[in-house]
Amino acid sequence: MTFQYLLQLVISGLVIGSIYSAVALGFVIIYKATRVVNFAQGELLMVGAYVCYAFLVQMHVPFWAALLLTILFGMVLAMFVERLILRPMIGEPIISIIMVTIGLSLVLRSLVAAIWGTEILVYEPKLFPQEMVEIAGLPISLEFVWCFILSLVLLAVFSVFFKYSKAGVAMRATAFNQQVAQSMGISVKHIFALSWVISAVVSGIGGVLIGNINGINSSLYHFGLKVFPATILGGLDSILGAALGGMIIGILENLSDGFCKTYLNLSGVKEVAPYVFLVIILMIKPYGLFGTKDIERV
């Protein structure tokens, strides 16, 4: 195993990891504000990718407009989902909430399959330039670089949003204690809706990025499942954790895949490695790197 190969693994892991980070960010935003575990995060990404495809390729809208329309669509969808499905579930046990988002994921997935079919669709025209650049002696496609930068921008924007904007502070307050937040004049209902909207937008943008690089097909929702290793590693309610966790998981899965291929002659480790890490992390440090530890009082 050469250093070149190792570096290549790390860099491609970083790129895919940055997408994981974006989706994990969406997941954490919802979990932090509403304590809802969203098993439909990958489907939000998938819907974003397909809607953008519809505007861009099927209706020939210019890219910037398609992106705006996708974001708008994501917002409306998220508001509907929050109002119709999640609002009635407030106060229900965790298994009901998990199941309701699983139900939602099934509905979204089959809606997408019913409308667009299951074949691979490719974005035309490509958003990013296709040329190769050399980084540290490695040829890397420019679209990967763009994708990575855009994910970083997305993460930075939302970290700043949470830290300094009024809505961001209100969301953090709600996450901390809903009753107190409400008594301070924050509309908890609006915060719930807002967190779903932001989450859908972030995942939707992630979907558009993926669509540009790999093309889209009906198995895109798998990205949503990778969110669990990423967020558990980072800590379920930490934005920074989601960002780092996504990238670390992206790199780890690539590295372990490379190692097993080279030394153990074992292929396909990529699919399972993140979950093995997940179990290990849960055993050692269940609240992740930056998560808040639950303290229970009787």
Next chain:
Amino acid sequence: MHYCGDFRTTYRKDMEIFQTPFIKVCLAVFLGFLLVLPVLKLKGEYLLKGEYLWILLQILIASIGAVGINILTGYTGQISLGQGAFLGVGAYTSAYVTAKMGLSFWVGIPAAGLVTALAGMVFGIPSLRLKGLYLAIATLASQFILEWIFVRWESVTGGSHGITIPRPSIAGHTFSTDRSYYYIVLAVAIVMILFAANLMRTRTGRAFMAVRDHYISAEIMGINLFKYRLLSFGISSFYAGVAGALFGHSLKYVTSEQFNIEVSIVYLAMIIIGGLGSIIGSIFGAVFMILLPKLLSVGTEMVSADFPSIARLAISFEHGIFGLIIILFLIFEPDGLAHRWKMVKAYWKLYPFSY
């Protein structure tokens, strides 16, 4: 019939599992019905043929699996997203024991149960430290890890080709038809469901429920959390293993696709729709979730002549309808069909003075 409530005058009476003669008669009639149903003939033809008999068979198998996951999730409160994979462990174990080692079905089924129980307990170890959401995610991981093992461990599982397994035989007689195999499954199902119903009335079952309702209080009252959680994982996985093995023998063929995450979701949906923490609810849920695809396909066939586009949409939307039903049940009937059943019973108990 009791007109103003049940009166129990002895402890013995109070501890009976089937409390009234009426219930006993109902149960006997129902079991008799299940016994004769496959051999009933109408004008020289079997009443239940082909697909319908198959559905009944699958309902019985799913009932065992659903009771299993209800013991873990409904009674002990440990959410498991790995039931599908545990069914798979059972099916592969029985396949290996019967097809590759050449042992009898009667060794394969208990072996499937025990191996799956062991696997379940291994993956249940995180439950010592984790609960709720974290445990759900851990079991989700176990689902993917086990699925991966099914595909990669080719010397045992046959990889992506799967294994062919035989139907059971006793003393030279092979239960090769669905009709004869049905009776084996029925017998196993009755024994296992009765065992579960009784288990919940014992010390162990009550400990499970205490762990579910408030695990800290349970621990303070001297219930060993780790022991009972692990035990619950073990028993639940035993049921999953037996159900998986029976399923494998019914198909005569085992591959990894039969045990993916969607199966886990279907089983969770069964107990949510049927009713968490209810044996009869598990059975209702199994009936509902096995019948649903069949009803959907019958429904789309009926409209396909007049509205072909709707039918085409409905076929591609089958999983979506699953999802929709799960959502609707959670919002409008969170206690499941078992709760509705209880209310119907209560209504008729004092009919026509049910107010």
